[in-house]
Amino acid sequence: MPGANAAGERGKLMRGEQQPLAKLSPFAREVWREWQRLVLPASVGRLIVAASGGADSCALLLAVDELLKARRLAAGVCVVVAHLDHGLRGAAGAADARWVAELARRLGYECASGRASVAGRARRERDNLEQAARGERYEFLGRVARARGAGVVLTGHTLDDQAETVVLALLRGSGAAGLGGMSPVRTLDERGDVQLARPLLGWARRAGTAAYCREQGIEPRVDAMNEDESFKRVRVRRQLLPLLETLNPRAVEALARAAGLLRDDSAALDEETAKLLAEAARDPKLKLEKAAHASDVVAAGDGNKVAPLSVEVLRGANVAVRRRALRQWIKAGRGHLRRVELVHVLAIEKLLEGERGGRVAELPGACEIVRRRGRLWLRVKEP
C-alpha cells in the first residue's frame, strides 16, 4: 500500500510507544480508522466480540486481535468472545460453538457460550425465525456484557448486511426508521448501559472479510442457513444485490449512503417528536382531570402508564411527526410495537377528525385507543 510506511513512521514519532501502523494488515487498519471515528474505547474497558463463526465476525475478531497485539488497543482493553448457538441446526450448531471456543482459546481470549431455543421463542412471540434469533442473540449479548461488566458489544455486520437490511425494509414498505438500516453505534437495549457498535458496517464488504480471514490463515465456518433461499434475506443477497450492482457497481455503497441520510432525517424528526409528545401530554386542562380518571390509563399495570394526549395538539402537528409520536406513545404504553402497522396509526388519526369523542381504535394485542374529553387514551386490556 503506497505511503503506508511513511504514515507508519509518522505514527511512531507521534505516538511514542505504539507500533507503526504498517504492522497492521490493511483490513485491521480500516477497522482501527473506524474505531477512532466511532470513538470506541481504546485504552481501557471490557469488550464483547459477538462471533458466529462466519467470515464477518471472524474478521472482526481477528482485526481486534491485531489491534491489541499491535498495541493500537492498550493492554487495559479486555476482550471476551461471545457465541450463541441458536439451537436451530443441531450438531452443526454445536460444532460451530466448539470451533469458536477453540479460535478464542488459540487467540487467548475468554469465550462465553450460550444456547437458545429460537424456534420456541418464535412460536411464543409470534415472530419469524430471523426476528426470534435476533431477539435471543441480543438478549444473550446483553447478559454476557453485564455479567462481565463490559460497556461495549461489537458485531461484525458489514456494508452488505446494511444493503440487505435496506432492501428488506423497502420490500416491507417501511419508512425512514426501517430504511435507515442499522446504526454503527447505538445502545444495545432499553437499559442503556451497554453500547452496540458495528465497526465493519460503514465500509467492509463480505468478500473482504472472507479474504482477510484466509490471509490470517483462518477458514471460517459456513452457516447452511446463509445459503437457504427460503429466507428472503438470502435471496436479496444472492439475487437482488448482484442485479443492483449491474446497474451501479457501487450499489451496495449507495444503499448504505441512502440509509445514513435517512438515519440523520430520523434523528431530526425524533427531536421534533419528543417536543410534540411533551406538548400533547402537557395540555393545561389535563392536570385537573387526570387524577379523577387515572383508572382509564392504569388498567393493566406498568406497561400502561402513559399520559393521554391532547387531540387539539396532535391535530395541529405535522403528519410525519404526529405518526412518529403516536408510535412512540403506543410503544411506551404497550411495551412494544410488534404488529403495529401504518393502518393502525391511520385509524388513530381518524379519531382526531371531527368533534365527536367516544370513538375507539383497536390495536393488535388487546390494546385500544379511545378518544374522550378532547384526549386520546391508551388502554391495555386485562389478559
Next chain:
Amino acid sequence: MPGANAAGERGKLMRGEQQPLAKLSPFAREVWREWQRLVLPASVGRLIVAASGGADSCALLLAVDELLKARRLAAGVCVVVAHLDHGLRGAAGAADARWVAELARRLGYECASGRASVAGRARRERDNLEQAARGERYEFLGRVARARGAGVVLTGHTLDDQAETVVLALLRGSGAAGLGGMSPVRTLDERGDVQLARPLLGWARRAGTAAYCREQGIEPRVDAMNEDESFKRVRVRRQLLPLLETLNPRAVEALARAAGLLRDDSAALDEETAKLLAEAARDPKLKLEKAAHASDVVAAGDGNKVAPLSVEVLRGANVAVRRRALRQWIKAGRGHLRRVELVHVLAIEKLLEGERGGRVAELPGACEIVRRRGRLWLRVKEP
C-alpha cells in the same frame, strides 16, 4: 363489480343531475376516486392532459373523457391534450404526434403539439437524455398551460413509475428527497401558478392501463425507447421490479408506500428547514454589516442574492435540517442544484468547524461558499 350498482343509486340520489357511477368503467371509477381525493377541479377550469401516445397517458386521457361524458366532470371543465415530440426518434416521433392528434380529434379535444431538441438540451445543460427530456417536457407543458389559462396539468405516471423512481433514487444513494419519488400533486414549476397532478400515481399498474386502453378499443403506441435496456429505468422495470415481486408480490405497492412515508418526513423536515434558514439569516449582528458588504453577495446579478447565514446558528442546528437548509440556500443563490452532491455539503459543513474564517468551499459551476465574520457567504463568480 359487486355493489357498484347500489353505490351508483346512492350517487344519483345524492348528486341530483349526475349519472350513476355504474356507467363508468372500473378504471375510470378509480380515477374519479383519486380525483376527489386529490381535490382536482371538477366543475370548471381548463385541464392539460399530457399524452405521449403510450398506454399510461392514453388511459388517463380516456378516463378523463369518460368522466366528462358521464358528467362526473361538469361541462365547464375544458380539456386540452398536449403532446411533445422530443425529437429523439425521427419519423417514429412524428408518427406518434400525428396519432395523438388524431385521438384527440376523435374524442373532441384540442391538441397542442410541440417539438423539442432534447439532445441539444442535454449537451447544453450537461444532463443525461432522460433529465433533458423531462426538462423540455415540463417547460412545454407549462407554456401550453399558461397560453390556455389552464391551472392544472395531468400526467399519466403510474405506481410502476413511482416504484422505478424509488429504485433509481436508491441506486444513486439519494436521501428522502429522491427516495420520496413523485408527488401526486405539486406545483409544475417555481412560478407556482400551475399545478401538476398525477391521478394514476397512487394506484394504477402499468398492466392495468394497457388493458383499459384495449377495453376502450384503443391500441396505444409503443415507444421503442421504453424497451431499450441501455436506459437504467428500462432495466429497473424489466429486470429488477419483477425480481422484487418474487420476494413480495406487492413490492411495487410497498415501494410506493415507503416513498409516501418519506415524502411526509420530507415535508416535516422542510418546515424545520424553513425555520432554520429564517433564523440563520436573521442573525441580529448581520444587519449592521450587511449594507457595507453588499458587494460580497451581489457579484453576479439576480442569481446571487441570498443573505449570508450565521455560522453559530447553523452549528447549533440538527445535521439533517442543516444539510437541507444549505441545499435550499445554494439553490436560491445559484438558481439550481445540478451537480451539487453530498460531498459539497460536507465541505461546507467543514467550514463551520473551529473559529477560523477566511476559508472557502468550492461548488461545481463557478460558485463558492466563504466563511467570513461568523457567516457563510455564497458567491457566484462572473462567467
